[in-house]
Amino acid sequence: MLKKVSSILLVSALVMSLIAGCSPKQSTGGSESGGKKTYISIATGGPAGTYYPLGGAMAKIFNENVDGVTANAQSTGASIENIGLVSKGETEIAFVQNDITYYAFSGTESFEGKEKMENIRGMAMLYPELVQIVATSSSGIKSVEDLKGKKVAIGAPGSGVEANVRQVLAAHGMTYDDLGKADFLSFNEAADQLKNKQIDAAFLTAGVPTSAVTEVAQTSDIVVVPIASEKIAQLAKDYPFYTEVVIPKGTYKGQEADITTAAVMAMLVVPEDLDEDLAYNLTKSLFEKRQVIIDTHTRGNDIQLDTALKGMPIEVHPGSQRYYDEKGVK
Structure with a gap:
């Protein structure tokens, strides 16, 4: 009987170990994380919309150009759901309309009477x-x-x-x-x-x-x-x-x-506590490899560095801001 219980405990420990090993956030340090992967979830919208194919193209860019990153686009209910996912720390990048971002941050319109989502930051403006x-x-x-x-x-x-x-x-x-x-x-x-x-x-x-x-x-x-x-x-x-x-x-x-x-x-929103170097590398690869997005969807032509801050309704993430400062984007 003791051997049977010990065996059960051993199997349970192994299962828990495997689950922990497959956690979607093993590291947030990118290439500095000692070989561990950084898992990036990109919250988009429905498969028939614009956000989803753009998110898939961005995941491809990040996977091929940012060391240690594994990114995946996730289908969601779009802007209002996405802003909540970012604020709760359940996604690393999200597509959101910038007016919805403003309402969530300021606690106005559809977010009136709710707790303000002040732990979100802007990564980039995309297209009108x-x-x-x-x-x-x-x-x-x-x-x-x-x-x-x-x-x-x-x-x-x-x-x-x-x-x-x-x-x-x-x-x-x-x-x-x-x-x-x-x-x-x-x-x-x-x-x-x-x-x-x-x-x-x-x-x-x-x-x-x-x-x-x-x-x-x-x-x-x-x-x-x-x-x-x-x-x-x-x-x-x-x-x-x-x-x-x-x-x-x-x-x-x-x-x-x-x-x-x-x-x-349309814009990209990230959590306030996203690693600064990671945010820098994601932003850099987004704009320097944007041809991948253009090849995927016509809206990719509207995603340009010189308009990356146009209409930004909240504070920009420091990692993204560092890249824009290097490029003289205002």
Whole structure:
């Protein structure tokens, strides 16, 4: 009986040893960790979105260019879930919209009443996600002010899109009360209702071209509504994450002119306590090997060193900042 118990204890000890040996965070010291691997989890989004393929390309860069690192892209629920994963120390790098990062850090909007996530830092700004206002041609809507009295899709409740809508309307002296009806609809729901003329316009925040808008434009006459430069400047003054961008003419069927609009940015967020040398090496390899990202997805062309800090809503990680200082990026 004693031998049987001893055998069980021995097997249990071996199993626990194996589990400990496979821990995803054996080291955080990169190549200085005496041969141990540093495991990097990259929180992205759904497999059908943009974050996931970009995250896979970044994992490839890190694995091939940063000594001692093993990186993997993980599919997640995107920005709001990702920011929580970083704050809890459950991922090392995460894709997040910079407005969501700002809300989480400051405890505002969808994070109001919750503990501020002040243990997060910025690694890099990536590419713009544009605030797109799409209306049916028959609605007569040509400006934000023309949304008064109309049926408008404003995104899901508590979403980044919905916050964008409130802020854009406020910059024009408007609220939801000025709309004929404010519908809380997802991208796909908004697209379907635009096609069926159940709504007059919809707000969407995404990279362009956005498939939901492209789909509507194939079967319906649409108008992409501009946001004036002075209103975008006002937004940027009130909310540091906004930038001015242009939707190039021809982006959507029937779009005959460039359209000025506001944009938030997709960014990479890391934990405050990420090893400084590791953060430096990850940032350096990201930009110096970015052709791998370009070869994977067209958005890779927007990831550029000279815009790596444009729209940064929180403090930059010291390791990343060291690389930007070396390159003169401000």
